[in-house]
Amino acid sequence: PIILSQTKFTHRDGVKYPIEERALQFGDGVYEVIRIYNGQYYLLKEHVDRLFRSAEAIKIQLSSSKEEITDQLLELLKRNNIDGDAKVYLQVSRGSAPRDHIFPQDVSPNIYAYAQELPRNLSKLENGVHVITQRDVRWENCYIKSLNLLPNVLAKQEASEKGCFEAILHKDGLVTECSSSNVYLVKDGKIYTHPATRNILHGCVRLRVEQFAEDLNIPFIEEAFTLDDIAEADELFLSSSTSEIMPIINVNGKQVSNGKPQIITRKLQDAYEKDAN
Numbered sequence: 616p617i618i619l620s621q622t623k624f625t626h627r628d629g630v631k632y633p634i635e636e637r638a639l640q641f642g643d644g645v646y647e648v649i650r651i652y653n654g655q656y657y658l659l660k661e662h663v664d665r666l667f668r669s670a671e672a673i674k675i676q677l678s679s680s681k682e683e684i685t686d687q688l689l690e691l692l693k694r695n696n697i698d699g700d701a702k703v704y705l706q707v708s709r710g711s712a713p714r715d716h717i718f719p720q721d722v723s724p725n726i727y728a729y730a731q732e733l734p735r736n737l738s739k740l741e742n743g744v745h746v747i748t749q750r751d752v753r754w755e756n757c758y759i760k761s762l763n764l765l766p767n768v769l770a771k772q773e774a775s776e777k778g779c780f781e782a783i784l785h786k787d788g789l790v791t792e793c794s795s796s797n798v799y800l801v802k803d804g805k806i807y808t809h810p811a812t813r814n815i816l817h818g819c820v821r822l823r824v825e826q827f828a829e830d831l832n833i834p835f836i837e838e839a840f841t842l843d844d845i846a847e848a849d850e851l852f853l854s855s856s857t858s859e860i861m862p863i864i865n866v867n868g869k870q871v872s873n874g875k876p877q878i879i880t881r882k883l884q885d886a887y888e889k890d891a892n
């Protein structure tokens with residue numbers, strides 16, 4: 616496999632990172648995960664825009680422009696002959712320097728990106744998934760796609776140990792998002808989801824869900840729902856670049872509605888299908 620390392624393309628095995636790399640020692644960086652269908656990026660501009668927003672929020676100044684990074688990401692797919700379904704992981708760190716919490720002077724950010732095949736999870740998209748709920752113990756700047764993912768990792772591990780796909784996170788009973796996806800509740804024909812504040816990642820797929828809802832004349836209400844609301848929900852679903860629009864059919868061992876994916880989730884999945892393929 617060929618990876619993008621800084622501004623060059625090189626074999627993955629040849630890349631070495633210094634031990635004093637700020638991504639490794641401090642999680643001092645930001646990242647993106649971008650979906651590819653049939654060899655074509657989906658929502659590339661949205662991801663590149665968010666990368667720059669995240670970098671700016673933590674005062675990392677990228678050495679390349681949005682256009683340059685976009686071109687390099689397109690080239691990455693070509694160099695790897697990606698023509699099917701895949702994802703690209705892209706990471707930017709503040710750089711490598713002797714360990715010190717304070718920003719190092721005169722270092723440039725380290726960037727790398729690689730592509731990996733990623734088949735669509737068709738059976739889960741069809742049948743839906745089970746999730747658990749957990750307290751959201753993350754920080755107050757979750758809109759930054761930061762490399763610091765320990766609370767997310769621990770939450771998803773707990774879900775996995777319970778045979779579940781995701782963990783719905785809540786602050787004092789108010790649902791924010793999942794460990795690596797956004798989450799939505801449907802009640803009486805309306806979609807509810809946490810507003811795009813600092814408390815959630817502003818998902819690229821979330822932007823599309825909002826658009827699909829508008830196109831379908833389904834009210835999209837940016838209002839946090841509660842854990843109690845879940846018991847009364849007609850539908851529940853999550854979204855991310857890797858999970859797409861995924862029905863949730865069971866929360867903490869209790870069925871959502873009749874335990875089957877429902878109509879509004881299906882309509883959004885159909886809209887996604889048309890948009891992405």
Ligand code: PDD
Binds near residue numbers: 797
């Ligand atoms: N996660 N919320 C969180 C906390 C996320 O980590 C993600 C994405 C999302 C959905 O964002 P988007 O629609 O732009 O993919 C929401 C990626 C897939 C990951 O970390 O692997």
